[in-house]
Amino acid sequence: MIPDHSNKTLAELLDLSGRRAVVTGGAKGIGAQTARRLAEAGADVVIADLDLSAATATATDIASATGRTTVASFIDVGDTASIVAAADVAVSRLGGIDIWVNNAGIYPTTGPAIEATDEFIDRMLSINVRGSFAGAREAAKRMKSGVIINLASIAGLSATPGISAYVMSKHAVIGMTKVLSREFAPLDIRVVAVAPGPIDTPGVQDQLAPLKAAGVDVGAMLTKTPLGRGGVPDDIARAIVFLASDLAAWVNAETLVVDAGSLAR
Numbered sequence: 001m002i003p004d005h006s007n008k009t010l011a012e013l014l015d016l017s018g019r020r021a022v023v024t025g026g027a028k029g030i031g032a033q034t035a036r037r038l039a040e041a042g043a044d045v046v047i048a049d050l051d052l053s054a055a056t057a058t059a060t061d062i063a064s065a066t067g068r069t070t071v072a073s074f075i076d077v078g079d080t081a082s083i084v085a086a087a088d089v090a091v092s093r094l095g096g097i098d099i100w101v102n103n104a105g106i107y108p109t110t111g112p113a114i115e116a117t118d119e120f121i122d123r124m125l126s127i128n129v130r131g132s133f134a135g136a137r138e139a140a141k142r143m144k145s146g147v148i149i150n151l152a153s154i155a156g157l158s159a160t161p162g163i164s165a166y167v168m169s170k171h172a173v174i175g176m177t178k179v180l181s182r183e184f185a186p187l188d189i190r191v192v193a194v195a196p197g198p199i200d201t202p203g204v205q206d207q208l209a210p211l212k213a214a215g216v217d218v219g220a221m222l223t224k225t226p227l228g229r230g231g232v233p234d235d236i237a238r239a240i241v242f243l244a245s246d247l248a249a250w251v252n253a254e255t256l257v258v259d260a261g262s263l264a265r
């Protein structure tokens with residue numbers, strides 16, 4: 001049973017010392033900043049990514065900035081065997097898993113749904129949906145208690161034409177968060193999600209490059225929010241640290257929208 005933490009100070013509630021975290025897609029963007037903030041809060045972190053050399057550079061940076069143990073590991077969340085291998089790295093190098101962040105994801109533009117191929121849909125769903133499901137499953141098998149945090153998106157709560165595969169994948173992530181939260185609660189594992197609005201990351205810049213080349217003011221697209229500035233990876237990393245910490249001990253199944261209020265209508 002997840003204990004009542006009323007007698008702890010705020011600093012104690014936020015302290016992740018002794019926790020072992022895995023961040024998939026942790027080499028860049030939201031994942032890298034999440035790994036950094038988790039380590040700052042005291043966690044040891046496996047930074048698992050398709051790009052092992054970028055993961056190694058990020059792990060080295062975070063270790064020197066925070067003094068925490070960081071481990072770079074290869075993972076391709078489209079391939080379950082490599083998810084299993086990365087989970088085993090966390091157990092062998094850090095001694096276990098308390099926090100698993102399903103952050104790795106892709107968002108190529110689908111284009112008109114009427115032209116989308118089965119191969120395109122399969123690829124999107126295998127990485128964004130099956131990859132997160134397998135990550136949650138393999139983490140839960142190895143946790144004594146803990147929290148699994150899924151990266152959803154405001155695309156999982158809305159319906160933007162042209163990115164139908166991504167929209168479907170993130171709706172699925174939100175459903176998965178709810179059902180796994182019910183299945184894993186008896187194991188003392190919370191399952192929650194974050195739904196970011198547009199965040200300036202290497203992946204978003206890649207996606208917007210064709211628009212930029214066509215003369216669209218991409219900067220304005222990213223920065224026009226009710227709070228008057230665009231989102232940065234740390235806006236999401238701070239929300240993830242909250243959800244990972246005992247501050248959120250009674251938060252379960254929820255998807256926390258972090259978008260400066262853009263989705264509100």
Ligand SMILES: NC(=O)c1ccc[n+]([C@@H]2O[C@H](COP(=O)([O-])OP(=O)(O)OC[C@H]3O[C@@H](n4cnc5c(N)ncnc54)[C@H](O)[C@@H]3O)[C@@H](O)[C@H]2O)c1
Pocket residue numbers: 024025026027028029030031048049050051075076077078102103104105106107127151152153154195196197198199200201202203204
């Ligand atoms: N940036 C945004 O605006 C935004 C908004 C909503 C949700 N999200 C979600 O947040 C997550 C991170 O987004 P980001 O913008 O930081 O991405 P990014 O593309 O900038 O970085 C993604 C990282 O994941 C790695 N990666 C890609 N495919 C992988 C795979 N198959 N296996 C393992 N690692 C892989 C990449 O090497 C990279 O290090 C994604 O799930 C994305 O859908 C992002």
